Amino acid sequence: MAHPASTSDPAQSADLLSHPVPLSVPAARPWERVDRRTLWWIATAVAAVLVVWFGTLAMRHLIGPDEGRYAEISREMLATGDWVTIRYNALKYFEKPPFHMWVTAVAYAMFGVGEWQARLCVALSGLLGIGMTMLATWRWFGARAGWLAAIVLLGAPMWSTAAHFNTLDMTLAGAMSCTLATMLMAMHPDATVAERRRWMLACWATMGVAVLTKGLVGIALPGLVLVCYSLVARDGTLWRRLHWGAGLCVLLLVTVPWFWLIARRNPEFLHFFFIHEHWERYTSNVHSRSGPLLYFVPLIVGGMLPWAGLFPRMWRALRSGPTGTSFQTAGPQSVGPHSVRPNSARPHSFRPLLLAGVWAIAIFVFFSISRSKLPGYIVPVVPALAILAAVVLDRMDARAWRRQLTVAGAIAALCLMASPIVGSLTANNIPNLFYRTYAIWVAITFALMFAGVVLARWLAARERLTASMVTYGLAMYVAFTVALLGYDTVGRPLSGADIAPVVARKLTPEMPLYGVRTLDHTLPFYVRHPLTMVAEADELGFGVSVEPSRWMPTLAAFEAAWNDDGPALAVMSPDTYQQLAGKMPMYVVARDYKRVVVSNRP
Incomplete structure (x- = not known):
C-alpha cells in the first residue's frame, strides 16, 4: 500500500486515515516520529493526569464494606506487627490473601494512616495496568495504538473509578493486566529467546501476585484463557513457549512462603480458604451474592460507556484474519516512515487480538455462571477490551469517528436529562437527601461528558483525528472523576468520619469498643480501634468460631460486661439503641443517621 511522503499537510493526513491499513499488517505510523511541541503536550497531559489520579485519593471518605474493611485490616496488621495471620477487628479473617493489605500497611508505615494511603495500592495497580497495557x-501495533490504549483505559469508568476504591478487585485486575501484557510481549515474533524468557518469568510472577491478592483465580483465569485460545485458534504451540x-519455580517462590507460614500457624486455614472461599463460594449462594446470568452485561456497557459504540468493530477485529495470520510489527529493516511493516521471517501464528478477545469473553463467562457475583469481579476484562478498542481507533477513519461521537453525544444528552432520577432514590437505606445532592454532581458529570464530545467533534471536523480521540478520552476521565468525587455526598455520612473525632476523644486504647448487632466497617478505622462483636458476628463468623473468647455471643453476656467491667463504648444501629436504652445504662456520645455510639459511664 502506498502512502504520501509528507504528513505536514492535514489533508494528506486525512487521506491516510481514510484508507486504514488492513488489520493483519499494520504500517509504520508518521505520528510515531513526534516533534518537541508534541512531546511537550504529551508530557503536560501525563503530568495533569497523574496530579488528578493521585491528588483525588484523599478527597473522599471511606465507605463500607470493602474500603473500610481493608483499610482497617491493614492498620491492625501494622499495629500488631503480624503480617502472616490476617485479622479484622482482632479476629482471624481468612477470606482473602494478604498482598493488598501488605502494600497498604507499608503505605501506612511510610506515610501515616489515612484515606489516601489506604487507596494507594489500588491507584498504583490501576496506573500499572494502564502502563503495561499501553x-x-x-x-504489537505501534506507538499511536499504544497511547490510545492508555486513553481508552483512562476514559473507561470501570477502570479509572475502580482504581480509586480500596478493594481487592482493582489490585487483582492490575496484576492480571500485567499477566496479559507480559504474555503478549513474550509471544511477539521479534522477541529474542532471552526476551521471551524474561517476559514469561514476569508473567508467572504476576500470576503469583494475583494469587496472593485474591486466591486461585490468579492462575485459574489465565489458564482458562489459554485453553480457550488454543481451542479457538487451533494452535497448541503456545503451550511450548511458556x-x-x-515459571512454576517463580510462581511457587512468590506464593508458597505465605501459604506455608499461615497454614503452619493456623491449621484451620487450608480448609476454610480453599474449600469454603473458593469452591463453595463459586458453586453456591453461601454469601448471598447471586445474580442473573446477564448480571455483568449492564456493568460492562456502563463501565466502558464512552467506548461502547466500538463493540461491533472490536468484535470484528478479534475475528480478523484467518487462523495463522498475526499482526506483525515493524522490524529494524523498515525503509521509511510510511512503509508497510514486513512480516517476520519466522512463521508465527500467534494472534494477539484474538487472545485479548478470548481473555475478555472467557473471564466474563466464568463469572457470569458463578453463583457469587459482585460488580468488581469483572474489572480484569477491561484491559483486554482496551487493547481491542485501541486497535480499532488506530484504524478508524475520520468519518467513522465522527459517527461514534454523534452517538456518544446523544447518550450524554439523554443521561443529562435523566440525571434528576438519581434525586429520587432511597436505595441501601440511605436517606433521599443525600441522593438529591448527588444528583447535582451526576448532572455535572454528563454535562462535562457532552462538552467533551462537542470539543472532540470540533477537532475531528478539522481533521485532527488523534487530538480528537485523546481529548474525548481525557474529557471522559475528568467527567467520571467528578462523579466519583461527588459521591462523597453519600459516602461521608456513611463513613462515620464526622462523629469519629468525638468518639476518639472518649476512647482509650485499653477501653473496649463493642459492635452490638452490627459490624461497622468504617468507624473502627477512623477511631483507630477494633470492635468487639456482640450477639451477631456478621461476616466474622469464622473468626468467632475459632476464637470464641474474643466476642460476646449474647446480649446477656454483653450486659454483664457493660455493667461490671469498667468504662466502655458501644456502637449500634438507632433501632438497637431504642431497644436497649431502657434496659442498661447508656449515655450517647455521638450519633448520625446510621449509628449511635454510647458509653456506660456518664
Missing part, C-alpha cells in the same frame, strides 16, 4: 499494545520449569 506497552504491550505499542509493541517456560514451565522456571
Whole structure:
C-alpha cells in the first residue's frame, strides 16, 4: 500500500486515515516520529493526569464494606506487627490473601494512616495496568495504538473509578493486566529467546501476585484463557513457549512462603480458604451474592460507556484474519516512515487480538455462571477490551469517528436529562437527601461528558483525528472523576468520619469498643480501634468460631460486661439503641443517621 511522503499537510493526513491499513499488517505510523511541541503536550497531559489520579485519593471518605474493611485490616496488621495471620477487628479473617493489605500497611508505615494511603495500592495497580497495557499494545501495533490504549483505559469508568476504591478487585485486575501484557510481549515474533524468557518469568510472577491478592483465580483465569485460545485458534504451540520449569519455580517462590507460614500457624486455614472461599463460594449462594446470568452485561456497557459504540468493530477485529495470520510489527529493516511493516521471517501464528478477545469473553463467562457475583469481579476484562478498542481507533477513519461521537453525544444528552432520577432514590437505606445532592454532581458529570464530545467533534471536523480521540478520552476521565468525587455526598455520612473525632476523644486504647448487632466497617478505622462483636458476628463468623473468647455471643453476656467491667463504648444501629436504652445504662456520645455510639459511664 502506498502512502504520501509528507504528513505536514492535514489533508494528506486525512487521506491516510481514510484508507486504514488492513488489520493483519499494520504500517509504520508518521505520528510515531513526534516533534518537541508534541512531546511537550504529551508530557503536560501525563503530568495533569497523574496530579488528578493521585491528588483525588484523599478527597473522599471511606465507605463500607470493602474500603473500610481493608483499610482497617491493614492498620491492625501494622499495629500488631503480624503480617502472616490476617485479622479484622482482632479476629482471624481468612477470606482473602494478604498482598493488598501488605502494600497498604507499608503505605501506612511510610506515610501515616489515612484515606489516601489506604487507596494507594489500588491507584498504583490501576496506573500499572494502564502502563503495561499501553506497552504491550505499542509493541504489537505501534506507538499511536499504544497511547490510545492508555486513553481508552483512562476514559473507561470501570477502570479509572475502580482504581480509586480500596478493594481487592482493582489490585487483582492490575496484576492480571500485567499477566496479559507480559504474555503478549513474550509471544511477539521479534522477541529474542532471552526476551521471551524474561517476559514469561514476569508473567508467572504476576500470576503469583494475583494469587496472593485474591486466591486461585490468579492462575485459574489465565489458564482458562489459554485453553480457550488454543481451542479457538487451533494452535497448541503456545503451550511450548511458556517456560514451565522456571515459571512454576517463580510462581511457587512468590506464593508458597505465605501459604506455608499461615497454614503452619493456623491449621484451620487450608480448609476454610480453599474449600469454603473458593469452591463453595463459586458453586453456591453461601454469601448471598447471586445474580442473573446477564448480571455483568449492564456493568460492562456502563463501565466502558464512552467506548461502547466500538463493540461491533472490536468484535470484528478479534475475528480478523484467518487462523495463522498475526499482526506483525515493524522490524529494524523498515525503509521509511510510511512503509508497510514486513512480516517476520519466522512463521508465527500467534494472534494477539484474538487472545485479548478470548481473555475478555472467557473471564466474563466464568463469572457470569458463578453463583457469587459482585460488580468488581469483572474489572480484569477491561484491559483486554482496551487493547481491542485501541486497535480499532488506530484504524478508524475520520468519518467513522465522527459517527461514534454523534452517538456518544446523544447518550450524554439523554443521561443529562435523566440525571434528576438519581434525586429520587432511597436505595441501601440511605436517606433521599443525600441522593438529591448527588444528583447535582451526576448532572455535572454528563454535562462535562457532552462538552467533551462537542470539543472532540470540533477537532475531528478539522481533521485532527488523534487530538480528537485523546481529548474525548481525557474529557471522559475528568467527567467520571467528578462523579466519583461527588459521591462523597453519600459516602461521608456513611463513613462515620464526622462523629469519629468525638468518639476518639472518649476512647482509650485499653477501653473496649463493642459492635452490638452490627459490624461497622468504617468507624473502627477512623477511631483507630477494633470492635468487639456482640450477639451477631456478621461476616466474622469464622473468626468467632475459632476464637470464641474474643466476642460476646449474647446480649446477656454483653450486659454483664457493660455493667461490671469498667468504662466502655458501644456502637449500634438507632433501632438497637431504642431497644436497649431502657434496659442498661447508656449515655450517647455521638450519633448520625446510621449509628449511635454510647458509653456506660456518664
